[in-house]
Amino acid sequence: MAKDTSKQNKSNQRKRNDIIQFVSIVAAIVLLNYLATMTFTRLDLTEDKRYSLTDATTEKLQELEDIVFIKVYLEGDLPAGYERLRDATQEMLDEFRAYAGDNIQYEFIDPSANPNEEKRKQFYQKLSDKGLEYTNVRVNEGDKRSEQIIFPGAIVTYRDQEEAVQLLQSQMQTKPEVMLNNSIQQLEYELMSKVKVMTQYAKxxxxxxxxxxxxxxxxxxxxxxxxxxxxxxxxxxxxxxxxxxxxxxxxxxxxxxxxxxxxxxxxxxxxxxxxxxxxxxxxxxxxxxxxxxxxxxxxxxxxxxxxxxxxxxxxxxxxxxxxxxxxxxxxxxxxxxxxxxxxxxxxxxxxxxxxxxxxxxxxxxxxxxxxxxxxxxxxxxxxxxxxxxxxxxxxxxxxxxxxxxxxxxxxxxxxxxxxxxxxxxxxxxxxxxxxxxxxxxxxxxxxxxxxxxxxxxxxxxxxxxxxxxxxxxxxxxxxxxxxxxxxxxxxxxxxxxxxxxxxxxxxxxxxxxxxxxxxxxxKDFKMRLLDKPRVERERRFWQILNTAAPVILILIFGVIQFYIRKKLYT
Known part of the structure; x- marks a missing residue:
């Protein structure tokens, strides 16, 4: 009887410890969140500091007196390279919002969304008149080839002013992936230079x-x-x-x-x-x-x-x-x-x-x-x-x-x-x-x-x-x-x-x-390109590994967890 009572006391003590530990963790999280609201800081752990803005940019963003609205025309079914540019642009705009708050607003628009060809062409012409340059991209779908018109740019609006920004920077004798990487490097400058033009008082x-x-x-x-x-x-x-x-x-x-x-x-x-x-x-x-x-x-x-x-x-x-x-x-x-x-x-x-x-x-x-x-x-x-x-x-x-x-x-x-x-x-x-x-x-x-x-x-x-x-x-x-x-x-x-x-x-x-x-x-971002010949040569191996490895790891984790619990409560 005394032995059963001792086991019961140990079980109750373990439960109390678990509850205290859980409450302590929750309290610590709440306290950290409260302290975070009182101080603003951002950590960029990337080697080339690709998510860090220059001091001039952060200062300009914090001084904004009104809303800067940015319409980015990179949306829809995009090739992989342009998809990467789109994601990088959104990440940059989110960084802007971290310092400017609601004074930075943006929207991504698909210029080819209208099914009516005539209206679509009229919209293309409207964007061209505003200063955006389009790019013809060849798309291969099996035996079929087609061309896709993409406007890799944005229109920045501040009060009654409007400026066009070309996000894709063309460079002669440059590989597409290098040109894309260079364009991503220049996103901060290209966008902020337009913001500066529209918000400065004395020229x-x-x-x-x-x-x-x-x-x-x-x-x-x-x-x-x-x-x-x-x-x-x-x-x-x-x-x-x-x-x-x-x-x-x-x-x-x-x-x-x-x-x-x-x-x-x-x-x-x-x-x-x-x-x-x-x-x-x-x-x-x-x-x-x-x-x-x-x-x-x-x-x-x-x-x-x-x-x-x-x-x-x-x-x-x-x-x-x-x-x-x-x-x-x-x-x-x-x-x-x-x-x-x-x-x-x-x-x-x-x-x-x-x-x-x-x-x-x-x-x-x-x-x-x-x-x-x-x-x-x-x-x-x-x-x-x-x-x-x-x-x-x-x-x-x-x-x-x-x-x-x-x-x-x-x-x-x-x-x-x-x-x-x-x-x-x-x-x-x-x-x-x-x-x-x-x-x-x-x-x-x-x-x-x-x-x-x-x-x-x-x-x-x-x-x-x-x-x-x-x-x-x-x-x-x-x-x-x-x-x-x-x-x-x-x-x-x-x-x-x-x-x-x-x-x-x-x-x-x-x-x-x-x-x-x-x-x-x-800014200079290091390119980390895949070895294309090796990708083609080892494609099947990596597909199987990426599919099977997570399942195997979960099974191993489940077995280990089962034996730990069995040993703990036996």
Whole structure:
């Protein structure tokens, strides 16, 4: 009897312990949840921090004053790659909501959901008019092939403003899976840059300098239009006026063909000394493609615009030469006649280097190829205190030809000798950052330097500038007779759009940004791709393993649990 009572007491004690343990666990969970409501924190345990937002993004999201509504047109029956982009976009928007709360709202829409073909086409056209680009995807279903139209983009709305965002970033000579991974890396920047544009109150001012034979308003119309989404953009003539640039935060000097006077150089120099930002697009040589097309030959000659000493002082020397690159933009060349019609074929025109950015700098990270025309080489020189970053380089197979230089189409008649193309990776664009010394230091009389009207500074505030040896990078094609302009980077022969516009926009954003949002462009997610041959070879084994292993594990767990309970209660 005493033995039975002892067993009963042990059983009751065990039950009480179980109840106390259960109540303690529940109380701990409730307490942790209560503490979690009082403090906000998020942990990202991924190696490449793919679920972490930059400080600039979180700050901007927390400052939102109204609802940002995002319509994402990635929904429906999507191919696997686009499905991954869709999921990554939703995860990013959920991250945004974690900081912005209800001020971030989103909706996923299938643009092909309407069964009526006519209405579906009208909707496609509506999205295109808003600035979204569609992609034709070939779908294989057994023996049948069909095409599917996908709009990998979104429309962001804030109050009465609306902006289009292209989520899939195209890149030439890039595998689809790499291009997709790069697009996912850029989601934060692409979405937040639009949010920033729509929510900022005060815009900075960018001036395009005129008066020295620079590219005109029509030739820079597309980039001015794009920059105006972020900044106030205007044209400015210096004309020796000391205060000509005082209202501007940055200036663009795009392809001057006439000598810039010392007075204007002084105004530009002092603008830099006070912290102003400059984009220099300076061509030290000139050649006419029109002459080549008419006569098959032209002479490329140096042109002096009186900026060499100034750029050298800041840390860059643009050389009077032509860069020939075997990795080049193709042009049509007449190779014969078919009946009475000329026969044209495309050949890479070595004087038009095609630049594929390799730098990890946020200005060019994961950027598409840049189209150039008659570019020159840049040497980085001078003060070691100035940070100098090459952004664009030619390929491994580059040849440098000093001006004056004969440029002729007959170079295409023969296969190039790669041994002559041995000046690899020449710099075409470079970023300079730091405190610059005035080019007029020790060149002015004390009467000028001490005159308060001139306000001379011989050392700059911390600032930045971009130096590019080809003004065609920022020049869009034009139709003079109709006063029309084409998208910057558009090639009328191949009908491709290169990354010129994105390069200039990113560079200006980097020069003028004070919130470091552009650092989101430097995110780099590691790709973890499957070994496709091995997948095909071992497909059946892994299918059986993934099907049978969970069942076997559950059975083993059940048997172990049975023996534990049997031993515990026997």
């Amino acid at each position: 900075k001012r960018v001036g395009f300098v005129r008066g020295h034979g620079e590219l005109d308003d029509l030739e820079t119309a597309d980039i001015q239009k794009s920059l105006s989404d972020f900044y106030i953009v205007d044209s400015v003539r210096i004309n020796g006026q000391l205060d000509a640039l005082q209202l501007h935060d940055a200036i663009v000097i795009a392809g001057p063909k006439e000598k810039i006077s010392e007075k204007d150089k002084y105004v530009i120099d002092q603008f830099i000394m006070k912290g102003g930002k400059v984009m220099w697009f300076v061509e030290p040589v000139t050649a006419s493609m029109d002459s080549i097309r008419k006569k098959g030959i032209t002479l490329g000659v140096p042109q002096d615009v009186n900026l060499s000493d100034q750029l050298f002082k800041y840390g860059a020397r643009i050389n009077s030469d032509f860069l020939l690159d075997l990795q080049a933009v193709p042009i049509p060349v007449v190779t014969g006649m078919v009946g009475n019609q000329p026969k044209q074929e495309f050949f890479p025109w070595y004087y038009y280097p095609l630049l594929f950015p390799q730098s990890q700098h946020p200005i060019v990270h994961n950027l598409d190829a840049i189209k150039t025309q008659f570019a020159s080489s840049i040497d980085l020189v001078g003060d070691t205190a100035i940070k100098k970053t090459p952004l664009l380089r030619t390929s491994k197979y580059t040849k440098v030809a000093s001006a004056p230089h004969r440029v002729a189409l007959n170079i295409l008649r023969h296969e190039p000798d790669q041994r002559q193309y041995n000046n690899s990776h020449q710099i075409v664009a470079a970023l300079l950052e730091g405190e610059f010394e005035s080019v007029f230091k020790n060149r002015l009389t004390r009467k000028i330097t001490e005159n308060p009207e001139f306000r001379f500074k011989e050392k700059s505030l911390p600032t930045k500038m971009l130096v590019v040896s080809d003004a065609d990078i920022i020049r869009n094609n034009v139709n003079r007779s109709e006063e029309k302009f084409f998208t910057l980077g558009y090639d009328k022969y191949t009908r491709k759009i290169y990354g010129n516009k994105e390069f200039v926009l990113n560079a200006m954003n980097y020069l003028l940004e004070d919130d470091n949002l552009i650092t989101a462009r430097s």
